[in-house]
Each structure stands twice: as C-alpha cells, then as structure tokens.
Amino acid sequence: MFDFKVLYESDDTRARAGLLQTLHGAVETPVFMPVGTLATVKSLSPEELSSAGATIVLGNAYHLYLRPGCSVINRFAGLHKFMNWHRPILTDSGGFQVFSLAKLSRITEKGVAFQSHIDGSSHLLTPEKVIEIQICLGSDIMMCLDDCVQYPASRDVTDEALNLTSCWAQRCKEAWENNTQKENALFGIAQGGMFKDLREKSIDALLEIGFSGYAIGGLSVGEPKDVMFEISDFTLPKLPDTKPKYIMGVGTPEDLIELVSLGADMFDCVLPTRNARNGQLFTPFGTLNICNSRHRDDTDPIDPECNCYTCRNYSRAYLRHLYLAKELLAYRLNTIHNVYYYVNLMWNIRSAVCAGQFKDFKEAFYKKRGVIP
C-alpha cells in the first residue's frame, strides 16, 4: 500500500516534489506535519486541520502508550477513529521523548527502561515494543526506536548511540515484518550527531536493513544553525532518492526552505503550534507578536493576504484582546493561522518546484521578510 514517487525535481537545487501513498490517502511532498503528540494537534479540531490544508499529522508512541494506553486505543481499532482524523498519521517511536521527558531512563542493548513523567510508573521500551505500540495505533508511517544523543556529545558517545540505533533498527524491521501486513510503512532513523563519518556509518547500516523511508534524527538539538545545515547537506544525498527523506523536529520557515533545497521531503516541528500559544504569529513579512501594544486597536487581520479562517474573520485587535485576557479561543485562532502558514508555505514551495521556479520563489520569499505592514 505504501508508495513514494518523485514527480518533479528542481534543476538548480536538490528540491523535489513527490507523492506519498498511504493506507489513509495520499500526501504531496514536501510536506509539513503538524504535531499531535497526544492524539490532538493542540487546540485544533480535525476539521480545522483539514481546512488549514494539513494532509498528515504526527502522533507520539511514547506519549500515547503512557496515556491513554494501548488498551484504550485498541477499543477504537487505532488512533484515526479515536481522534476522528481519517487521513494519514505518522507516529514517532518515542526514543527522543524517553530521553527528554522520562525520569531515570536507563539504556541497555535490550531497550530503554524509564519511569513515566506522569506517574513515575516503570516501563521498558524495546524495539519490538515500539512496533507493537505503533501497530496498535494503526500508524500509516511508523518510526524505529532510536538513541538520540544530547548536544554536544563526544565521538565515542555518539558512536555508541548510533550502533545501538542500528541494532534496534534491525530488530524493529524484523518485528514489523513478522507482525504486520506491511501495508503501513516503517522508516529508519539515521543518527551520528555532528560527525559526518558517523552519519555515513549510520546510513550504511540502515540501507543494509532497508526501509520504506529514511529520517534524519538528532538535529535541532541545540547545535548552531550552520552545523545543522552542514550535516543535512552532507546526509540527505546519501539517502536513496527513490525514498522519502524526513528531517525530524525542524524548524523555522527559513529552515524548511533551505532543507527542501537540500533534498528533504518531510518535516515536523512544534514551532507553529507552540509559538501560536505564545502569541507569535508567522507571516510572509516575519513574525508578529500579538501582545505588541501597536496592535491594540489594529483592525487589520494578522496578514491581509492570508486566507486562513482567522485572517478572514478576526482582527489583530481582537486576537490581542483574547490573548491578553487568556481566553481559550486565542490559542485556537493563533494556531489555525500558524498551521495554515506552514502548510501553505510547503504548498507554495511544491508548486514552485513543479513549475521549475523554486529559485525565484526562494528569492521572493527572502525579499518579503522585513517590516510587518
């Protein structure tokens, strides 16, 4: 069922436009996937996600395993029905979350033992277990369990983590082969920190195993921006061009444009949703802070040229009022706008690639950044 085709390639960059086919429908790439960690993209309904143009959302196996738990999701035969989202879902395995959220996590070759960040209960995530969880979730795209090191990390620590990641990837692949009809895809995750040779080693191991798609993990963990781009630039071409290439947890609108130029197809990031809840709104001109007193009696929408529900119906003054009054509607209206902005940006990037005008698009994009009208 899972399939990926590259439809257009940019002449002067590595940008490409593709089509992912999954059990729950098609996804045009490059694509931004809004983050719906706990079976909800914070503050949005599924209809609002669709209206904003989202075609795939991200869930998180670690979070959903802990809460509400697989026994609950099983009653709904998966996440789609549980959360009322009937388009594709990609689930992260939770490797990253175990290290960043859980208490007292302890890694062995077997897997990672940890205590829940919610109630302190003890759990063991193994490669086999994360596949089992993601099967229960009914994910269209599952991710392998990986060991993501902090930044900075020594060469030795990074090497050890990537070896474990490779070993776990092999076991994930076997569990996936033995327990699924392979209708849902399994992606490998490359680690290797900021060391190019280790990135190459990680990718070689993944290619040996063979996956439906490949992700680059361990970026945007605190490293300087130019290092992130350098590692991406080095790593992306080493992934097979016939497969989708996913950069995890990145980034700003500028990051997305640059990473598409370098050949990336898929992205997820909490930036549009989290920043919305902090009153930071993305526009073609840059970021607008809705708290700013200049918007006190501003009758304009966030972006007069934006076609999102929020911009078509509400003023900056109203959004500022809601935000300062801590009204729940504020977080939703801001999130609708930011998700629309991200999804629409990817859509425009894709159109430019298809039309052979991606370079012009990039120039125009950067030219617009500046003072908000």
Added chain:
Amino acid sequence: MFDFKVLYESDDTRARAGLLQTLHGAVETPVFMPVGTLATVKSLSPEELSSAGATIVLGNAYHLYLRPGCSVINRFAGLHKFMNWHRPILTDSGGFQVFSLAKLSRITEKGVAFQSHIDGSSHLLTPEKVIEIQICLGSDIMMCLDDCVQYPASRDVTDEALNLTSCWAQRCKEAWENNTQKENALFGIAQGGMFKDLREKSIDALLEIGFSGYAIGGLSVGEPKDVMFEISDFTLPKLPDTKPKYIMGVGTPEDLIELVSLGADMFDCVLPTRNARNGQLFTPFGTLNICNSRHRDDTDPIDPECNCYTCRNYSRAYLRHLYLAKELLAYRLNTIHNVYYYVNLMWNIRSAVCAGQFKDFKEAFYKKRGVIP
C-alpha cells in the same frame, strides 16, 4: 425595531412561547443566552455557537469597558464586528460584577467608584456611563445599572439598594432616551432581595419608568433553592405579560424548567460553559463527570441521542483522555456539548409549550433523570 410578542401560552402553567425581534434578528423564547463576558463564549467560535443553536449571547459592559476598552470597540463600530458574532447581543451593565470582582467599590447616589480587578486603576460607573458603554458596544438589549445586595442582607440594606436601583433605572432610561434612536432595547432590573414587599416596590418603580423588558436580579446569590423559586413565583406575575421577563444568572436544567413554568422567558448562566471546563457534562439522564474512570475505554458518546458536534464525532474515552491530559480541545468539545444541551433543552421546552404539551414534557424530563447508561 425592538419588539416582543407572546405566541403561545401553556394552559396549566405560566409557561409561554414568544418572539423577540431585535436589530440583529429574531430570538425565540424561552431562550438561554450563553455567557460571553469578554467578547467570546469561552472556548467557542461564533460558528460553533450558531451550530449549537444559540441565537443570542450575553456580553458584559463592566468587563469590556475595562478590557479591551471602548476606544478599541469603537474602531469596530461595536461588539458584533469585533467578536464576529452577527446575531443579537444582550449586555449586562456590570452592576453585579462591580460588587463581586472590583476592589474597594464604593457606592454613592452618583454611581459606583471602584478599582479595576485587573490593574487597580480607578473608575466611576454611573447610570449614564453604563448606557454610554452599552451604546458603544452596540448591544441589542442593554441593562440598567443596579445595586445587587449580598445574601443574606437585612431589610434596611435591601431597601436602600432597591431605592438606589430605582433611582439609577430612571437615569438610565433618560440617558437611553437622550442618546439612542431607541432601536436597541433597555431592560430594567428588579431588586428587593428575598423580601416580597420590597420586590413589589422595586417592580412598581420600574413600571412607573417603563422599559422594553424586565429582569429579576439578585437571585441565585446563595439563597436556598425554594426561596429562589418562591421569590420568582411571586415576582414574575407582577411583571407585564406583554414584555419579556428575564431571570438573571440562573440556573440548572431543572431551574430553567421550573422558572419557565412560572413565566420566565430569558435566562443566562455560566453553568453550562464553566461546568464544561470542569469536566461536568449535562445529559437528559443527569450530569456525567468525564474524569470518572468508568469512561476510560468507553466508546459511547456523552449522550448517544445527542446531535451536537461532540457527540456525533467523539467518545467519552477520547474526551476523558483530552481532559486528563489538559488538552485545550477538551474544554471546547465539552462546552459545545453543554451549550447545545441548554439551547436544545429550551428549544424542546418551547416546542412543548407551542404544542400544548408542556406538562407532559416536564414529566418526561424528570422521569429520565437518573442513572447514566
């Protein structure tokens, strides 16, 4: 422009079905008005309010005067455009809020001086000022400034407050006559606490002045339920039957049914919206607490017979999960259901009155209360 007609009357109770006509459209009565204190019914969009069947919402002059302030609302020529709600709006004057929220409020014949509960700034609300604010808000139905006493209150204190309320009502009427085209209605508010003769005195004073509609204030302030019903039963028939009768700040579903029986036409209350945010959901069977562990893997909607957006799309298990995870969507989905329940209850009451079957409706209503299936 403002008009009210009684269309049907119940034979065996004082229940009646009417039609309010305002500048922003018609409202069928008896009606429940969701509370939108700060230019938003907490967590809902205007479209969700409409879909839930709401035809009129309540705003609050005290709150909106303080935040965002009249200078902002003026830029939008009123509240309707500011909050994107184009149906009728009733605004409370803020008398009740000054006493319950403001710091150091001091009442004189002139008006009420107080410090803002937000920033401590000093303000003076006079009868003339509250009309000015409500004109700025573009309210379809404005309320007079009143002096609402606490419960319990002595006869002397209650009498003094009602005399001031009557005096302010006269000045509100004059300000309304001098400064509006009278397209928007002005309602008087009867006080008099739990003393029947004082209630009568208050009403006589209001009738002498003459208003487009009459409200009963100072109920549901902590008195026993039977006292609330006794005072309503005594007071409602003393209001002219040709005018809408509005009981402020009440109540539970049972309260609404009983007060309609006693002749009330209009209601507002934070109960459906506030309780929704506390996980308390109204159903024909009684109140369902979504946190209850029995709903952990419950695939049923809140009420299988309810047609609200929430019940048509989500399970109790999902709502419980969202609520326990403190996800913003929880508050919205719960509020949609509770507002729908209240609005639909009033709709069913009205249909029963129109069909001459209100008594049967009441019986059936009470019979259903019990164990949630």
